[in-house]
Amino acid sequence: MPVCRRHACARHALAAAGLLLALAAAGCRTLPPPAASQGPAPELLRNLEYLTGSLPAGRAQLVEGKFETRLFGDPDVIFRLTILPQPTATGDLNGDGIADAAVILRSETRAGAFHSLAVVVSERSFFRRGHRWRHQAGKYLGPGAVQALRIQDGRAEAVWEDAATGTPRRQAFRLAGGRLLAAP
Secondary structure (H helix, E strand, C coil), X not given: CCXXXXXXXXXXXXXXXXXXXXXXXXXXXXXXXCCCCCCCCHHHHCCCEEECXXXXXXXXXXXXXXXXXXXXXXXXXXXXXXXXXXXXXXXCCCCCCCCEEEEEEEEEECCEEEEEEEEEEEXXXXXXXXXXXXXXXXXXXXXXXXXXXXXXXXXXXXXXXXXXXXXXXXXXXXXXXXXXXEEC
């Protein structure tokens, strides 16, 4: 039973429970739970900070979907990170009832272009009302083109082209301990 924070007792919790019983007896109904959100807006995803192991700082702040920097002070070594407009997916990945997002990030260096699956989840804030969005985890997919992305049953599933064989590859991932792990 909830405990009153002000008095450290159950007095207010009992009063609230009594009020709910009285309302139910009078034929009143409680409001349905709020519908799950549609996930973060595309504009937010295009201007979010993403984690990346390719940079010494370990993170890149996208502006209008792009980030670019020179590495190691060398003007010829440029690292670019862009968010692809498609495919994207929304659905609840962390079990909080709020739709999260999965997007594809494209990293470019002299070595070539590579794709990663990035998962953006909602985080409830104790200091502000509502929640905020943050890049929770990612998974390297390789240089092949990403063909499809979806979130279903708490898992993010990606379909991409295997660069070595040219055949489609499908893998589902789940969040566990802040990481994306392969799921059956």
